[in-house]
Amino acid sequence: MTENLPFLVPMSSPDLTDAERTRVMEVVNSPVLSMGKQTQNFEKAIADFVGAKHAVAVNSGTAGLHLCVRAAGIEAGDLVITTPFSFVSSTNVLLFEKAIPVFVDVDPLTGNLDVDLLEKAVVDLVQGGEAANKWLPREGAHNHGKLKAILAVDVFGQPADYERIINLVKKYDLKLIEDSCESLGAEYKSVKTGLFGDYGVFAFYPNKQITTGEGGMIVTNDDKAAGLMRALRNQGRAPGDNWLQHTELGYNYRIDELSAALGAVQMTRIEELLDKRQQVADWYAERLAEIQGIETPGVAEGTTRNSWFVYVIKVKPGVDRDKLAAKLTDARIPVRPYFLPIHLQPYMVKQFGYREGDYLVTEDLGKRGLALPFSGVMTEEQVETVCQTLRQCLHS
Ligand SMILES: Cc1ncc(COP(=O)(O)O)c(C=O)c1O
Structure with missing residues (x-):
């Protein structure tokens, strides 16, 4: 019987040093455990790393993706093309807003969206009618709206084929959300993932390239979207709102200072x-x-x-x-x-x-x-x- 014996090798492990432990203890010994300078430092570290104008820290990759869906203005009935070969979050965030995920199959080599199929799907969905129907699910899409966006995923840390995806979103005026939750540091044609679309998201669960325990980060060059995301992560408080004023319907998607401290030190490594x-x-x-x-x-x-x-x-x-x-x-x-x-x-x-x-x-x-x-x-x-x-x- 081997059931009760420990595994010979762990499935995954974070890579932490005394530098991370010391910084987290400094935060524990401080009065600021949320919304402080650790979060700002961590945001700056990721923004600098990918060359983004804005980085917005959140408490999970899923939260980050959800805020991208909100910022993209994706609403009930909107069609969004995405991949069925991913962690469920990339689809779930569309369902949170009652949008309709339209799946396109993937490339057998990488598991990323098959861009030939993607192009056909975009053309057909924009055309509508019979052409569109063959891409839609057999149930649950009867009152669908227009094609609004593509949500691409960088599967297992490998970038999707962005050149063709970017051409498509430009040509058909679609939003592009980049789920880079698995790909911090990956490069497509020598450019880091995260900023190929309107917004990109990284995630920091303990099996990821860097960890914050739980956490995520949105990167974008869009000033307006970044402002909205900062409000939405903080219960909808817009700039100028006080603690009990909420301009938007928001969430508590804030990262805490302990996690952000961990992330900031991990980014130095x-x-x-x-x-x-x-x-x-x-x-x-x-x-x-x-x-x-x-x-x-x-x-x-x-x-x-x-x-x-x-x-x-x-x-x-x-x-x-x-x-x-x-x-x-x-x-x-x-x-x-x-x-x-x-x-x-x-x-x-x-x-x-x-x-x-x-x-x-x-x-x-x-x-x-x-x-x-x-x-x-x-x-x-x-x-x-x-x-x-x-x-x-x-x-x-
Ligand atoms: C592709 C992908 N998207 C989204 C997420 C969600 O991240 P989180 O678990 O931090 O919410 C993950 C996490 O594993 C992921 O792999």
């Missing part, structure tokens, strides 16, 4: 953190190249820097991913199927009538993808242990 993750990915790639039955993560031509968030292999057709995952778990190596398609989540099936077979590439990736333990603090020995166990499980 960003290159080190990204390099360490790259090193671990390289160790994996070397060893996995020799293992039959799996594929290593694909990197697109436009990706000039991949910012490794998770390390997801694909089992080759014919290999049972779930059986392999069970064997690895039994051998005390934690693994996770990545992603389970959004359109097949029970609440999506219920609302929109999706079925298996609707997005074939997404479903194929969903059945073959397996995230291996991954973090910047993994040692070469730990990577070796994972790979050896994987080899044994595949061939036993």
Whole structure:
């Protein structure tokens, strides 16, 4: 029986030092635990890093994406094209505003939006009528409005194919929201992710490239949107409102000072953190190249820097991913199927009538993808242990 024994390697780990611990303790010993200079420092660090005019800190990536949806003026019935191969938040934030997510299948190499399909979908949805119908869900979209935006996701830390996406949003006057929650530091054609659209969002859960415990950051060059987002994260208080005046319908999406302090120190180490993750990915790639039955993560031509968030292999057709995952778990190596398609989540099936077979590439990736333990603090020995166990499980 191995169930009660700890895993040999953690699934993920934050990379923290005494610098982070000291700064957080300084905040704990201060009277300002929210809305203070730590938040401002953290915002400045991210704005400088990506070259953004504004960075607005929030308490999760989901909160950040929701504020982008509000700032984009996306409302009930509006159509927004997005991907079914993502973490659910990217779709949920559209549902929060009763917009209708329109899924477009993904590129099998990267798991990012397939831009050929995306172009067809945009043209058809703008045209409307029969042409539009084939992209819409079979239920829940009868009273739909116009196509308003594209919400692209940088899956597993790899940028979507922005050149074509930007051409489309310009040509058809659409908003572009960039879900960069998984891609801090990634570069597409030598430009960092976050600012390809009107707004971009990073997330800082403990398995991310930098962590704040929980937290997120919106980046934008749009002054008006940034002002609105600052109000919305703070219960709708606009500049000039006092604590009990609320110009807008807002939320409590504020980050606290402890989390922001953690993030600000992590940002002083960003290159080190990204390099360490790259090193671990390289160790994996070397060893996995020799293992039959799996594929290593694909990197697109436009990706000039991949910012490794998770390390997801694909089992080759014919290999049972779930059986392999069970064997690895039994051998005390934690693994996770990545992603389970959004359109097949029970609440999506219920609302929109999706079925298996609707997005074939997404479903194929969903059945073959397996995230291996991954973090910047993994040692070469730990990577070796994972790979050896994987080899044994595949061939036993
Ligand atoms: C693609 C994507 N979008 C959004 C989020 C949401 O971030 P958070 O968990 O901070 O709300 C995540 C988080 O894992 C993500 O991977």
